[in-house]
Amino acid sequence: MSAPILLIGAGRMGAALARGWIEDGRGPDITAIEPRPEAGFARALRKAGGRLNPKAASIGTPQAVVLAVKPQMLEDVARDAARFVGKPVFISIAAGIALKKLGGWLGERAAIVRAMPNLPAAIGQGATVAAANTRVTRPQKALAGALLAAAGALEWLNDETPIDAVTAVSGSGPAYVFLLVEALAAAGVGAGLKPDLAMRLAHSTVAGAGGLLAAWPDRPAETLRRDVTSPGGTTEAALKVLMGTGGMTPLLAKAVKAAVKRAKALGA
Ligand SMILES: NC(=O)c1ccc[n+]([C@@H]2O[C@H](COP(=O)([O-])OP(=O)(O)OC[C@H]3O[C@@H](n4cnc5c(N)ncnc54)[C@H](OP(=O)(O)O)[C@@H]3O)[C@@H](O)[C@H]2O)c1
Known part of the structure; x- marks a missing residue:
């Protein structure tokens, strides 16, 4: 289904989402507004037939407006x-900003x-959770669903309340895993490995x-963790530390609690 998409903000997440749309063949439908486009993204978008920073008057009326600032x-x-x-469904991916607040800014008729x-959206392996306000029609929800599912798994909620917790678990979660790589590499160096080997192994x-x-x-x-852990072995010795008090x-x-608190503060 062809539908003009206006992407406002093509930074890390906006560009990751747009890559999925391009792979789905929606390139010619995309108009992206981004003050500092990354060169690779700009090339990919233009090659796919999309528009980057056109004159405001030539934007037309989109069917979906994705707010990714x-x-x-x-x-x-x-x-x-x-x-x-009036016409489009607005999709906001901003941490902490509730539908009611968005409605206050966009107007009460806005379908949001x-x-x-x-971030794994960039390789089609993202996890997305979404909730719609009462203005969103069935076709608009289908379009929003198609755009979000291009990034990977998508789950709809009837109520947006858990989204701050979702943000703290899966939205921010990739950063926790990247920190694990850094910490594991540092621990490897502490155990006597050369830094570059420790980083390659951790990565x-x-x-x-x-x-x-x-x-x-x-x-x-x-189950996978238990598969790696033989009784009395090295993994078990390490897990006793990681799973112990303060682990x-x-x-x-x-x-996660700190991230939820921050999401709520951003939306206050
Ligand atoms: N990164 C993640 O893993 C992640 C995950 C889930 C949700 N999110 C949400 O996604 C949103 C974007 O995050 P991000 O990490 O992609 O941030 P980002 O890399 O900073 O991208 C936002 C982009 O929007 C641009 N921008 C600012 N004002 C604009 C305007 N008026 N019109 C058009 N573009 C404008 C920014 O340009 P300048 O840099 O020049 O200001 C920037 O390039 C946030 O609301 C965040 O909560 C991010």
Whole structure:
């Protein structure tokens, strides 16, 4: 289904989403507004027939407006995009900004979807959760769903309340995993490895473990962890530390709580 898409903000997440649309053959439908486009993205968009920063008068009326700027910039961008209200479905991916607040900026007639994707969207392996306001029609929800599903798995919620927690778990989650790579490499150096070897090992270990999770979706992480852990072995010795008091579980709980708090503050 061809539908003109206006992407406002093509930074890390906006460009990641647009890459999925291009792969779905929607390139000619995309108009992106981005003050500092990354060269690779600009090339890919133009090659796919999309438009980057055209004159405002030539934008036309989109069927979907994707708001992918930082939460702090969103009010200005949304108030400006309010001129399109009527035809398009607005999709905001901003952390912490509730549908009601978006409606206050875009106008009460605006059909809005609030979504929380994550960075693996860039390779079609994202996890997105979305909720729609009551103005969103069935075809608009279908279009929003198609655009968000181009990034990977998509789940709809009837109520947006859990989205701050989703943001803290899957939206921010890739950063926790990247930190794990850094921390594992640093620990390897502490154990006597050369820094470059430690980083290569940490990098491929986390990527490989993630690959296993993706390749074996029916095997729970706990089962995979037990598979690597022989009784009395080296992994068990390490896990006793990681799973002990003040270990990974309470630490991540604390980190996620801090992210939820920040999401709520961004939306206040
Ligand atoms: N990154 C993630 O993993 C992730 C995950 C889930 C959700 N999100 C959400 O996605 C949104 C974007 O995050 P991001 O990480 O992609 O940020 P980002 O890389 O900073 O991208 C935002 C882009 O929007 C541009 N921009 C600013 N004002 C604009 C305007 N008036 N019109 C058009 N473009 C404008 C920015 O340009 P300048 O840099 O010149 O200001 C920047 O390139 C945020 O609301 C965030 O909460 C991000």
